[in-house]
Amino acid sequence: MKTPSARVRKLAMFASAPVAILIAGGMVWQGSQAAFNATTRNAGSSWSTGSVTLTDDDNGAAAFHVENMVPGQSGQKCIVVTSQSNVPGEVRAYTQNLVTSKGLENRIYFDLEQGTGGSFNDCTGFTPTANEVPELPLSQLATVNRDFATGGAAWDTAGTPGETQSYRGTWRFDTTGMSQDEVNALQGARVSIDLVWELQSDNAPTP
Structure with a gap:
């Protein structure tokens, strides 16, 4: 059997180096795949309005x-x-x-009171508790x-x-301070206004 020449031995030595590197790389890759792992989860979070x-x-x-209204006339409704x-x-009242x-x-003055009792078109049993809207003419x-x-x-609601x-x-x-001619000039007039109650949410619930 022939002994390998010096040139062959050198080639064999160089050839073995990449093999060793490949083997080492393979060992590292195998080690990464075998890493330990653990998780925990809080599922089902959601948001709704x-x-x-x-x-x-x-x-x-x-x-x-009110039809056929005359000076000095007044009225109230609940x-x-x-x-x-x-x-x-919070609920607030305003006009539109x-x-x-x-x-x-x-010349039409209006006042709005808060209270308890009463019902639509019937103020029987109404007891005022607050009057934050002062009496004012409709124009103002x-x-x-x-x-x-x-x-x-304002009325705070609890939800x-x-x-x-x-x-x-x-x-x-009210025609106080008007001349007779000025009062007469109001005949046949008709005014109207909308009373609006609006509720806006305020406090954010605890997340």
């Missing part, structure tokens, strides 16, 4: 519908507002959609109480469906 619902007992009818919301919030005519809007009321930000008669708040609105036709 609450709801705010506000109704009243007017059954679609206007609280005030309404009950109900919150069916499941989140806490004032329709003017001959300056009559400057439409300016100073025109949206939620400027609204009054329990079925909460109620009673309100009593009182109006009067």
